[in-house]
Structures are given as structure tokens and as C-alpha cells.
Amino acid sequence: MTIQETLLEFQQVNYTYPGADKPALAGINLSIPTGKKCALIGKNGCGKTTLFLLANGLYKPRQGIISWRGKPLQYDRGFLMKLRQSIGLIFQNPEQQLVASTVEEDISYGLCNLGLPSDEIQQRVEQALIEFDLNELAERPVHHLSLGQKKRVSLADVMVLKPELLLLDEPTAYLDRPQTRNLIALLNKIHTSGTTILMATHDLDFVCSWADWVFVMDQGQLILEGKPEEVFVQRDLLDAIQLGVPLIYEILSSEAIEKNILEQFHQRLLNLFS
């Protein structure tokens, strides 16, 4: 593992929901490297969503430090405003994220909150409408859209602010295959334009074909991180937390295949997916 610049860092962070007897995050240490496509995997209830809410400064940790570009978070208005512009958070349920009544109004909402001049707002909204293929829907009320469209709008909402880090909470949860494919194409575009991405997901096959850095969480702690090919070979550990491994690794680890063929197969599959 090489030392890289970290964008967001969690140090010994603890968070317990009021009234809960177990902490949602129990002293987690995690740092998000700049410029990578990161995936966060773990069972339901392992604290992924809580981590995102903390990263966005929506919750305050009970203990520990969260730092953005080496500076610990401060919980005053000005700092949070800037932080939330740099870290875009996309919630699992798009319904919860869309607040204005039409698509273009919703996209403009974050920009208006920044107090930008209206020329710039107009230009950025129009650009986002084109980029996310939403031109036809621009004046449609949000409740007339399908889930896939809502997801696209919620992505546009956040990307229009040009964040440096994009957090996605199970983005593929409600989508069918073509919609998922579109979403991934969009995410790749976003990544190439220089945004770091951290995505929480359950789809291991997708992680192994898409991500270049993987975090594994269990019971509020980070138990493993690394490149997908480093993480997924630790089969025993992943089995122990009932997470399992992607299908490719499942096949690869069957002992009947000789090592030589195995490597060729591995390579071919990876090529196929990437």
C-alpha cells in the first residue's frame, strides 16, 4: 500500500444513536484516498449510512476526529456550508432528497443556497440538465418522475455543486439493469472529471469490476481495506462476517482449476468487466 493524499479521514470515531444500546460506529478508523473509486461494503446495519451522515457534518461524533483535507471538522455554519459543498451526499431514497417541485428548480436549489448570481445559476443548471440528460424533464414536477429518473435528478442536484468527494448510499438499490448501467456510466464520467467517489453497496460483483479501493465494515468498524484483488482473496475473513466474495472469486477459488488456467481466467474476466 502506497501512501497517498487523503481527502477525508475518520480517527477513532464513535457514534451511538440516542436510546440505542450498541454504538453504530465503534472507534472507526478510515481514510478516503484522493481520486479513487472507492466502495464500502458491509451488512445492513454495519454503520455505512451513519458514516455518511457524519462525513457530511449532519451528525456530530460522540468521540474521535473527522478531518477534511487534514483539518478537523468544525460544526459552525460557515464551515459546514463549505464542507457540504465539497462533499456531495446522495441518499439511498431519492424521494427524500428532492425538495423543490420541478426538476430544474430542484437542481438550482443548492446553487441558490450558495448565493450565486443568477446568471451563473442559470448556466450551471442548463449544463447539468444536458449532462444528465434531463432537458426533457426540466419543467416536470418531481412526483411525476420514475425512480430511475429521480435518481438521476438527485445525482444532478449534487454534482451541480461540483463536489470533490461524492458519497453515494446504495445508489443501485431501486434500479433495474439498464438504469444501473446508465448510472455507472455517469459515475465513471464524474470520476474522470476529477471527483473522488465513495459508494456504499451490496453488489459485490459490481464492486469487483468497478472499484479500485474497497473498504469492508462490520459492526461499526473497518475490518479490511485495499484493492479489490487484495480484499477478495481473504475469503475466510469475509465468510466469517457473512459477506462472502464475488462470483468470480467464488469460481476462482474452486481447487479443480489449475493455477495457470486460473490466472488466465481471472485476467479474462476482469477484462470483460472493466
Add this chain to the structure above:
Amino acid sequence: MSLQIDTLAYTNKLRRLAPAQKLLFAIALLLISNFSHPPVQILIAAWMSIWTIFYAGIPAKIYLKLVYIPILFWLTSLPALVINGVTINHLSFIQNDIVNGVNIGNYYLYISKHGIEQGWSIFTRAIAAISCFYFVMLTIPFTDLLKTFRRIGLPILITDLLLLMYRFIFVLLNTASELWVAQQSRSGYRTFNLSMKSLSLLIGQLLQRTLEKYHQVSLSLESRGFNGEFQVWHSSRYYISKRYAMEAIFGCLILMELEFKRYIF
């Protein structure tokens, strides 16, 4: 139904006509209908319906269904207006007002001329006013209406509240229909007693889920940088139509002229 009205408002043929123009027209007619007499009011209703059905292209079936609702209310209040009763001793006072009547014991029940007139004038006024309201509802999307309100300087607090209410009506409807379907699929409405139980569950759950939604939305508002005021930008792609303006102005003038001369009487 409310979703249907909403959809029509976004898809009708007058969608691109400036909302201020449509609103002004409807308000002018509403004012005229308030001080005018039945014949003029009927003309207003007819004219407005032509705008709604032909110019805006709202399906006549849906429009009539909507008009039917207030007429139903009018019908239920009609007996109270038209049927009068007096004791036999007072019969002489109302001789001129009787259309038809029966004796019941010491009382005399009759259909009153005056009551019929009143019922008629209420009817014409109601359909005139209703046709104006439906024109606004069916041709101006709520968001455009809000923009217009903001422009004429309605307090931000009120427009924000209206906006959030509008947005959440649909979230609430969605939640309610999801719950209802889930209950139906487990035969929650098989008998009357079960229906009542299921309904109470639904209402209770609705409250709880609304609170949950509220929590989620406040988180997402904050994450998007909410700063106490709900501002959005919107493009305006409207035109002001001379042809429609002409028709509106001349129509209103003719109506007022008719009202002042009252020569149709």
C-alpha cells in the same frame, strides 16, 4: 384525482401562456361574476368552459366530472332553500310566494317562488365562480402559480409553506396508497369491522411515517445547504398571447356592458 389535475396543469395547451395573463383573466371574470346577474353569470361559465375545454384542451369528460362535484353540493342544499313551512294562521302573508304546497297538521309546507329564485341565483353564481377556479387549477401548474405569487410580493414564509405542502401532499398520498395496497393484499378490508381496524392502523402508521419522512427530509435539506430560506431558480419560457388577451379584454367589456344595460332581461 389530484394527481390527474396536476398532470393536466402541466400538459395542457395553454401551459406556455404566461401564468400572470391567465391568472389576471380568471380574477377579472371572478370579480364580474360576483356582482353580475344570472344571465351574465351563465355566459361567464360558458365562456370559461370554452377556454378550458377547447383552448386548453382539457378533456370534457374530466372537466364535467369536476363541475359535477359542486353541483352535487348545490343539489343537497336546494331543498332547504326552496321548501318553506309556516303555521296555518300565517298562510295569508305568503300567498304570493306559493308555487305548490300541502297541509300537514297545523303547518303548511310549500315550494317558495323566492326560494327558487334564490336557488337559481346561487347556482349560476356557483358555476361561474367554479369555472374560473377550474380554469386556474387546470391550466396553471402550482409551481407557476407560486412563482407569480412570489413576483407580486407574497411573503416568502407563505410561498415556502405552500410549496412544501404541495410537495408533501404527493408524498403523503403515495405513502397512504402503499399502505392501503399492502393491507388489501392481506385482506384487511374484508368486513366492515376489519376495515375500521385497518383504517385506524393506516392513519396511525401514516403519522409515524410522516414523522420519519420529516426527519429524513430535514437531514437532506441540511446536507444541501439549507439556510433558512427556500430559494430556487427557474427558467421562464412563457409567451404573452395578443390573440388571447384581445379575446379576454373584449369579452370582459361585453360582459360588463351587458350587465349595465341588462337588456337581456
